[in-house]
Every structure is written in C-alpha cells, then in structure tokens.
Amino acid sequence: MPVLSPASSEEIRAILSETHALWGEGMTLDDYIAFVRAQMESPWGRENFQYLVWKEGALVLSSLKLYRLQARCGSRHVTLGGIGAVYTPLAQRGHGHARAMLAAVLERLPAEGAHGALLFSDIGAEYYRRLGFRLMPSHEFSAPLALIPANRSSPFVVERIRDTDWPDVERLYERATASDSFVLQRSSAYWDHWRRKTQERLKRLPAGSTSPRHWIARRRRESVGYALTVFEPPALVLKELIVADGDQEIADALLAAIQRDGERLGAVRLVGWWPPLAWSRFLLSAGLHPRPRTRELTMIASFDPALDVQQLAACGDLFWATDHF
Ligand SMILES: CC(C)(COP(=O)(O)OP(=O)(O)OC[C@H]1O[C@@H](n2cnc3c(N)ncnc32)[C@H](O)[C@@H]1OP(=O)(O)O)[C@@H](O)C(=O)NCCC(=O)NCCS
Structure with missing residues (x-):
C-alpha cells in the first residue's frame, strides 16, 4: 500500500526536473529548484508548506504541494489545506495514483484540523469534482x-x-x-x-x-x-x-x-x-x-458544516490572484 510522506531533497529535485517545462516560468532548472526551496524555507513556509510524495517503497508514484491556510468564513475561523502542483511522473500516469494520493490527503486533512481543502485546477473541474471538490466562481x-x-x-x-x-x-x-x-x-x-x-x-x-x-x-x-x-x-x-x-x-x-x-x-x-x-x-x-476563467479554476472540498460550499459559491469569486499558490 503506498504511503504519503514528506519529499526528500532528492525527490523534490527529481519532481521539479520533470515539472520545470510545465511550471518553470522560463527560469533555468537550477533557478526553478532554488525558487521552490526558498518558498519552503521562509519562516511561513517552514510552518505551512510541505512537498509530499505518494510512494510505494522507494518509488514515487505521485506528488503535490500542501499548504496550511487560515480563513474566516462568516464569523467562523477555518483552516484550509491548499493543494498545489499535483504531479504524477510520466512513467506512472494513468494508474489512479494521483487520485489515490488526493483521497489520502483529503482523509488526513480533517484529522489535522482542516475544515476544507482548496485548489486551483489547470485541468478542468471534472477530475477534482469526482474527489469531492466543488467548483467555485472563477472569472x-x-x-x-x-x-x-x-x-x-x-x-x-x-x-x-x-x-x-x-x-x-x-x-x-x-x-x-x-x-x-x-x-x-x-x-x-x-x-x-x-x-x-x-x-x-x-x-x-x-x-x-x-x-x-x-x-x-x-x-x-x-x-x-x-x-x-x-x-x-x-x-x-x-x-x-x-x-x-x-x-x-x-x-x-x-x-x-x-x-x-x-x-x-x-x-x-x-x-x-x-x-x-x-x-x-x-x-x-x-x-x-x-x-x-478556463485555467486556475477555484475548487473547494468541505469537511465541516462551517464551510458551506454552496453558500460560498453564491458569494461570487472568493480569492485575489495574490492568493494563488
Ligand atoms: C493530472 C495528473 C496529476 C493525473 O495523474 P495520474 O496519476 O495519471 O492520475 P489518475 O490516474 O488518478 O487519473 C488519470 C485521469 O486524470 C485526468 N487527467 C489527466 N490529465 C488531464 C488533463 N490535462 N485534463 C483533464 N483531465 C486530465 C483524466 O481524467 C485521466 O483519466 P484518463 O487517463 O482516463 O484520461 C497527471 O496527468 C499530471 O501530472 N499532469 C501534469 C501536471 C498537471 O497538469 N497537474 C494538475 C494540476 S491542476
């Protein structure tokens, strides 16, 4: 059974080497790696940002970034797991690994005090909808x-x-x-x-x-x-x-x-x-x-009645571009 664990330095490097073409924004590979590391090493990043891998033994099957975000919803304080950079290495695609990894993250988040999970999808809404995420207004x-x-x-x-x-x-x-x-x-x-x-x-x-x-x-x-x-x-x-x-x-x-x-x-x-x-x-x-918007679609999964996604969706768009991780 695969397990979710913090990515080692080598694993991060291997993942970023593959995602560089997709998310490198025109940086060199070394700069892109240094850019991600700098974010992980800020005081906020050390507390609230992790790179996780979904692994079977030593083999990385899929990966993601996980942030811990604080929000206010009405008068309630809520904690959200922010999910970013979901990535399955090319050799492992199409075997349900990302789906299984996301299901494991969604199972773990409530136990860690999160009321919901947030992501900005670049692959449409359907994939994440099947995992329990709801599409929020995204314009x-x-x-x-x-x-x-x-x-x-x-x-x-x-x-x-x-x-x-x-x-x-x-x-x-x-x-x-x-x-x-x-x-x-x-x-x-x-x-x-x-x-x-x-x-x-x-x-x-x-x-x-x-x-x-x-x-x-x-x-x-x-x-x-x-x-x-x-x-x-x-x-x-x-x-x-x-x-x-x-x-x-x-x-x-x-x-x-x-x-x-x-x-x-x-x-x-x-x-x-x-x-x-x-x-x-x-x-x-x-x-x-x-x-x-056709990209960066805001999607939220709720684990708690305090985070009513239907009510949230009625509010309109919820995030500034500044909030994108
Ligand atoms: C999206 C991704 C993580 C899926 O990983 P995976 O382990 O192969 O995923 P699963 O086996 O759980 O699911 C495969 C399904 O993902 C969906 N999917 C994959 N890429 C997709 C895309 N570009 N658009 C829409 N759906 C997509 C399809 O439904 C696919 O099913 P199919 O193979 O029957 O077509 C992987 O394709 C990847 O790393 N892509 C590049 C990075 C990326 O775009 N990440 C998403 C950021 S929001």
Missing part, C-alpha cells in the same frame, strides 16, 4: 488599458510602495476585508512569505519578462488604499486592489495611477482575475466585465 477580465478612466484631479497621492509601506498594506488588508463574508487571513509571516516569493521570482526570471508595480494611496499622510500589479508585457496584470471603507474615490485614484503607469510602460491591456466578493464593483464601475 477573469481583460480590457484595453485605454478603457480605464484616468481621473487626473484627485485628493489622493498615489505612489509606488516602498519597503516601509508594507506594514500599512498589511493593516489595510486586514481592516478593509473585516466585513467580507469570506477572506483568507494573512499574518505578517504570510505577507513576508508572499513578498519573498515575489522577489525570488523576479530575480530569477529573464529581465523584462515581469516587473512588479505596486501602489499605495494616501490622504494627507494616511495610507488609505493599495493596488498590486505586475507588468508582463504586453499586459498589466491587476493582482489586488484594496481600499479603506470601500471608498470608490480611492479605488478610482489607484486605477487612474495604474492606467497612467501602463501607458508609460507601453502596456496595451489590463488583465487579471476578477476581484472577490463586493471588491468587483470598482472594476464594474470602470466599465470592466468578468468572463469565466
């Missing part, structure tokens, strides 16, 4: 940058985020999402992990292929909103847009800054995941519309 948008209104008179100063601004960003996220019906909770260690991941990616990708453009809005000296974007020529990708008190004017100022920056960079389109919950109203008011 994206893509619009000519010129469509975004570039409001030039605004009471807000919008500047690039500096290192010293991140504590404000963390606080804004926490406060502004406090009334959302569902939210992934982000500790300072999580934010640190996310920033490290971004930096580690940046230093390893071919120059010019991606550049983070992060913005903070201030009224007088007070930070009142932020937007995380990445320029991936020829598109500017919106990853997250958070404002204090749901203030439309702050969102408009941030979108206008993004629009002007995109024009300077020569970007032609603004694209991204459709924002979660009520955050999407800022894009709707800028004339943008959602369409279903």
